[in-house]
Structure formats: structure tokens, C-alpha cells
Amino acid sequence: MAQSSKRRFKTCTIQPRKATARKTKQHAVGAVNKQSSNAILADLKYRLSEIYDLNAAGSVLTWDEATYMPTGGAVARARQSALLRRVAHERFIDPVLGSLIDRLEQCANRLSADDASLIRVVGRDYEKAIKVPPDYVARANAHGSASYNAWIRARPANDFAAMIPFLEKTLDLSREYASFFEPYEHIADPMIDEADEGLTTASIQHLFAELRHELVPMVRAICDQPPADDTCLHRSFAEAAQLGFGLLVATHMGYDLERGRLDKTHHPFCTKFGPGDVRITTRVRENDLGDALFSTLHEAGHAIYEQGVNAAFEGTPLGSGVSAGVHESQSRLWENIVARSRPFWKHYYPVLQRTFADQFRSVTLDIFYRAINKVGRSLIRTDADEVTYNLHIMLRFDLELKLLEGRLRVKDLPEAWRAGMQAVLGVTPLDDRDGCLQDVHWYVGSIGGGFQSYTIGNILSAQFFAAAIKTHPEISSEIAGGRFDTLHGWLTDNIYRHGRTLTPQEIVDRAAGGPMTIAPYLAYLRKKYGELYRLPSRH
């Protein structure tokens, strides 16, 4: 998962300015000349830099909690993380900061383009942040830590009952968060807007309905055929070699290890403490080669994005990826469109065969390629193939909405999950471990706004890749040679380096040549899986 999917309670970023609270509270504003605008800008950037650093310190604590912290450290850590987030939030909502923004808005025409973007973005963020009391930030963070630590124990124990009180409180906190942004059209809108500026519950429901309409018959057609044989992925693979291979590929793709590192966690994630320190985590299963490999490359995709943001934006809200959906487009692009493609493995399969000689001696590239692209009705989202993956997301999105709307009680979630899986994917988990306990998202303190970004990411990944290929048709043959420079360069120029200077919509418009649309994604799936399986003709 990208750091951005946890961003709501962690940083003070993103979002359009709807309220005018600041305007009514602001200090008297006089004319701002060039000299004083420079001084005001310097003051603002200094304050933003300290807020950035407090949040970055909080992220270090979160990373440590997930990687190396001994169990005895949990109580103090929850308190310490919450404190840092609260102090950062308190500093961000300082009226003096609002006044600096106001004064700079008045002379925006005299600012550089980047500084004008900064004022626009920080102004939006500020308007949102002042609606959220510092006490709430501390409570939500402390609860998120406590809930996460409970989930780490509850999931392996298949103990959903233990999570009910945590999840009920999470739901309350999510509703409380939404209430700060009333009036809204739908209670999930504030959370969605936080993750994916410009989107709403209604627009996502429309998008998902359109996509579901195409995917369901595709899944049915594929699953009616004999399943691909993926036993070659389920032999025994030494952990160190798995981690080493994944990291090797990630560095070839462009992940810079002088500014990053890989560790193991329960749930893979990417986190950033500054442009020089963007870390990823993965998990390893000895008998499942795909788990660590594709998790590593997924998180590396997030990290490559963050490492590519213009370093000059460090310490300001401009210095990160633009939205959760655009972030997921990069993790999914590198994980799937690149690293599950036939050209990619033309180069890397011989490397993998040398790494795991015994396991792959008698496995052909074609068998391996089919194995890593096996489509099936499976239980675990993170293990799901590209075709069924979005159905997993849609289930979660629907359940989130029902929980938030009050149409589903927390205690009834396991049953609703089972019914939903049966309806959408035709399989039912035997226990909650493989059911509603499987994803960390609801157990780190937020319900709503955390899942839709993955499907948006899938859709955008195909749009961006198609646009890159259109400009640079040589990318495919480069990938087949284990080279990613042209692709990485195009993504950096069109997406990464901009940070948040453009809106998500502007990024998509400029990079993909038009607004978000599912056509390129469906074309990608039809072409790739049409070669692997018989598909129904388009209707």
C-alpha cells in the first residue's frame, strides 16, 4: 500500500478549499510588495518544513513499529506517534500560517510557477486541516496504532471477535472525520476526496459499475476454462534469494538504494522520510514465489514515484505523489504491466532460473508466464490476478459504504464478506483470516477512501503506459532487454517530478492526453488475457 492511503491521519496534505473559515479569521492584510513577499514566503516555507519534519519523524516511528519494534514498545509507541502527528497538525492549523497564505495569495502573480502552486496546494490543505481538531488527530492516531497491534495478533488467530471493538471505534472515528466536512453528498466523500481529490462516491460507483459490467463476463469466460498450472511458483524458495531477486529487479527499474531500503513486515508498504530516504517493505512466503516478488515491485513502484518528485519541493506539501489513485497507477504499472509481461520475463526468466536452478530447470518461460498470470476465483486480494483484482476492490468499497451509511453492523461484517465473495467471485472463505481480516486498511484506523485507489490505479496504469508507448514505441523492446530508462524517464517527466504542483486531473490530462477512462485498461486486459485464454467477443 502507498503511504498516501494512510495519509488522512498522518499528514496535513491535499484537497480543494471549500470553506472560507480562514478568510473570516485572518489578520488585516495590507499591500504586499516583492521584498516582503519573499520574506513571507521564506517564513511560510520554514514553518512548512518543520511540519514536514514532524510528520516525517512520525513516519520513522511507524516504519520502526512495523519492522523492528519489540512487542513491549507498543504502548509508548502509540502515544509517541500520536503526539508527533498532533503537534504537526497543531502547527499546521496555526492562524499565523493561514495569514501568511492569505498574504501570498494576494501577490500570486509575482511568484514563480512552483511557488504559486505551493500557495494553491497549501491553501487547500489548510482549509481542510483547520476543520479537524488536534485532539481528533491524536485520538485517531493512537487508536490506529492500538488497532494495528491488535490486528497483528487477531489475524493469525482468526479472531474477528477481538477486532470488533477496535473496528467499531474506527467506524466512529471515520464518521467523526466525515462530520468535520459537512455538508457532503455522501458520508464517504470526505475520505475519498482526501485520497483522490476530485472524485466522489457517486463518480466511483459509476466507474465501478461500468468496469464490473465488462469484467464479470471476462472472469466467467476465463474461469470456465481449465486453470493455468502455477505449481512451479509453489516450490520451496529461500527467503534471502527471494528478497535479493526482487530487490535486483527493483533497482533495475529505477529504485535507488542509496535513498531507500527493503525490510519485511506483515503488510507491505512504502514510506518516505524525505527525498533521500524512501523505504519499502515486503513479506515472504517460502512456498509462494509471487508474494514477495510482486509485493516488492508494487512497493518499489510507489517508491520510484516518490524518489522522482523534484527534490526542490522537499519540506513542502508539493513534495509527494499527487493522489492515492495516481500513486497506485505507478505501483500497478511496475508490478503488473511491466513485471507480469512476456517481454519482461524474456530477459529476467533466465536470471530467475539461475537464482533458483533446481526449481525452474524443467519449467519453460511459457509455463512460468502463464503461472504468474493465472486467473482464478481466489480469496486473497493481494494474491489476486489482474482480471479478478478489481472485483475484490469493489467488494471492499461496497462494504465500506454500507458500514459508513449504517446499513451494515461491524459484527455482521464476516457474514457480509462471505456473501459478497460468493456473489462477486463465486468463492467463500473458510475463515476470517482469509476473509474480512485479510487487509490491514480497516485495522489501521480508517474506513472509507482506502480501497478505490487500487482500481483507479489499475485504470490509470494502462492509460499512462499506452501514452508512453505511443510516444516511445521502443519501450517494449527495451523491457525485453531488461532496460527501463525510457519508460522511467517518461514517467518522471510526465508524472513523478511534478509532485503536487498539478492536480490529479491535470496530471492525467497531460500525461494520458485526456481524462480517466477505462478503455485502455480493458484493451490491455483483452489483449493480454485474450492470448492466454479464449475471451467472449466484445459486446
Add this chain to the structure above:
Amino acid sequence: MAQSSKRRFKTCTIQPRKATARKTKQHAVGAVNKQSSNAILADLKYRLSEIYDLNAAGSVLTWDEATYMPTGGAVARARQSALLRRVAHERFIDPVLGSLIDRLEQCANRLSADDASLIRVVGRDYEKAIKVPPDYVARANAHGSASYNAWIRARPANDFAAMIPFLEKTLDLSREYASFFEPYEHIADPMIDEADEGLTTASIQHLFAELRHELVPMVRAICDQPPADDTCLHRSFAEAAQLGFGLLVATHMGYDLERGRLDKTHHPFCTKFGPGDVRITTRVRENDLGDALFSTLHEAGHAIYEQGVNAAFEGTPLGSGVSAGVHESQSRLWENIVARSRPFWKHYYPVLQRTFADQFRSVTLDIFYRAINKVGRSLIRTDADEVTYNLHIMLRFDLELKLLEGRLRVKDLPEAWRAGMQAVLGVTPLDDRDGCLQDVHWYVGSIGGGFQSYTIGNILSAQFFAAAIKTHPEISSEIAGGRFDTLHGWLTDNIYRHGRTLTPQEIVDRAAGGPMTIAPYLAYLRKKYGELYRLPSRH
């Protein structure tokens, strides 16, 4: 090294109250009744807890910097660490906090013994802290990080020249720190007082002269004899097995891994983020069994102390070890008096032989025991034996004083080091790597007050151990059986659990039955090394 040796710039703790600045600035103080004293106490503890947590977060950042941070993270990390320390310091010197302390001092007779201690300790700390500007704290911390990162590269490159500008700034910062506490008798006094409350440059010089008078002839007598054979320690030992053996012993001694962990760093240290998270680090050399093992046990000694502090003191200045010297007494007690003793190895040598069967098959316990207690004129302090170790410390202490007094220039340090080593130990390093670049202390941002604690620790370790044995003579036979409960229990009761509720002098008086004295330490050395070597008769 103990966290306490870096405490000066890292936390807001320790020290007697000399000034009356607060009294003159304080708010008007009225009568404080029982009910309001409880409320004031709660307010004070809440504020102290947040300050504690900010410093703990800073320590997490420091730990990460030393263990896992990629090189690209250094610049942002220095800024982020400095910010946390500065914010903690700013909160601690808040006049409101001073006013709360004043009001509670007036009703100290109505407080519990622990709360009365808290008010006494926090009052002392406050009086010292308000002399130090927040800006200084940030500057000193940022410089410490930058200097540490430069040292990591400069030491292996034997590049003292690269460290000169850092060290000159460090010297300036150390002098500036001392200046906040003028008037003083000696410029090193404020730093020494910070580390070892109650001691002064003069008192340590007197102590060291007394000890040197005894040690020099002892070293000469031993080194005139044929050296012990320690080749058995310099075979090849797999890193994982070295770490595993050290950690096994540490846990037997009482280090609780549910509240701690071991990692590798350039320079071993112990750090605490709360009573539930006290971590140690070590370094490993494949061809030197003693390095990782005794470093691990040294740091475990610090950690066992910190884990033993009454957990009720968490979040207040009472919740840590009482002084650097008393802290070192525990690292040196576990490392040397216990883990370099013959009874200890009677139990553990067979375990070690099973761990490294090839290396120790033909090595007897006696040969091994002599190897780990080999006395020699060596270059590296951390590798030095118990007899020569203090001469290394005295050299550093003398050089620190000369630097601070302005009698030695930074650029002349390598030559002064070589001359000092020749005079004190009769050996001269061939390069600065094994000379004045070897210890991290001067390169993390402070000169003065960082070394004397080791020798004080050696002296006290013998006093404490003798007192424990006097009460519980069975301790020796328990150690010979791999059991440490009685010793650990005595140390917990007499030292650990008290945290900072007593002064260092009170701890020594109560636990050792009298003030610090070198007699038990000399008796220990004479007995142990008299059995291993011929020693001159006492004069």
C-alpha cells in the same frame, strides 16, 4: 556506550540547581491545597510525559540513523532529529512548567516520596535547562548528526583532516555549552556535572592520579612477562553464531527481548524509548570473537539497568539511570566482573565450544580464560583489557581538558595522541584510525564529560559487586551454574529500580555501604591478575 553519555544534547535531564533564575521570574504563588496540588502534579506529569515522548522519538531517529538509514537520508535526518530535541527543550523551559514546579515545591511535604523526588529532580533539571537556548540545542544536534556521518566515512579512510572542521566546531559548541554555566571552576565542570552529578574536573583528576599510581606499575609488571596466547579468539567465527551466542548470554543475565533487541552499528550503544523498548547494538568482526561478545554484554548491562527502572517512573525524568558513571558500573560489571570471570566460563565455555566446535575443540578452558583476560599495551580502547583500559581513558580525559583549556589545537590532536599513547602505554598508533579517530564520542558533537564515566564505572562495578557478594556469597557459585537471579535481584533492589529518585552519591552510599573508593577495584584487579601474572608486592 550508554545513552547517558550522549545525554547532554539529547534530553533535558539531571543536575543540581545552582541558579535562582526561576525564583525571580516565577508567577505569584498562593497557598496550594491538597486538591490543587494533585491537579498541578497531574499537569506537570502530563507536560513531562510529552517532553519525554518527543525525546524518545528523537532517540528512535538516532537509532535508525545508526542501524538502517540509507546514506541518502542523512541530511533530512539531521534536521529532523535536531527539531525534535529543540521542540522538547522548548517545552521543558516553558516558564509555566517552572511555575508548576515552584508551586509543588511548596507542598512537597504532602507529596509521596517518589513525587517529592520527582519535584527535586525536575527542579534541578529545569534550572540547568533554562540556561541553554533552544537554538543551541538544535545547532548542537544538527552538528552532531553531520559530524557522526562524516566520521563514519573518515575513520575507515584514516582521514583526520576531513574531521578537523567538524571537531573544531564541536569544540566551539562544547565551550559555548560550558559558558551557559559560568562561573565554573574548570571549563569541563559543566559537562562532567551533566554526566556525573557531584563530580568535578578536580575531583576526577585526583581520583585518576591515585588510580594511575597503582596501575602503571601493575601494567609494567604484567607486560614484562610473556604475553598470554589469544590466537584462539582470532580464528573465523560466523557472524550469526557470534550474535546468537552473545544474545543468549545477555538474556540469561536478565536482558528481556520482549522489551529489547540487538542490531549492528559502527559503534555499539544502548538506547531507550520507554521501559518496554530498550535496545542495544553491537559490531562483529569475523576474526575476533571478543569484539561482538563483550560489546554485546557491555550494552546489555546498560539495558538491564534501564529495563530495571521502576516502570511507574515512565515519562518523567526519574525514569532512567542515575548517572553515566553508575551506568557504566553496570555495563562493566556484567561485561567484565561477570563475563570475564572463571566461574562464568566454567558454565558457558562448553556452550561456546558446542557453538564453535572446530575452533575450540583443542582449546582448554584455562587457555580460553587467559586469552579473554590477556593484558597488553594495545591501541584500541574498546579492545583493551581491564588493567590497561583506564590508562586509555585517562589519556582521553587529559586531551579533552587540554582542548577545552585551549592548550591543544584540534589539528595537533593526532600528534598529541601518539605522544600520549607512547608515554602512558608505550605504544604508538601507525595511523589515526587506530588513534584519535577510534572513538565516536568526540565525533557526535561533544568534547568533555564523555570518557571519565568509564573509569568511574570500573571503580564502582567492583564496589557494587563486592557489596552484593558480601550479602549473598552464593552469587559466585550461581554464576558458575549460569544463573544470575540473585545478583540481578540485588542490583535491581539497590540500584536499578530507583531510577533517579536518589542521587548518584546516595545510590553508591546505600548500595556499596560508603562513598566511591578505588580500594575494592584494586583488590579485584590484584586478586584476578595476581592469579594470571606475577604482580609486584603492594607498596
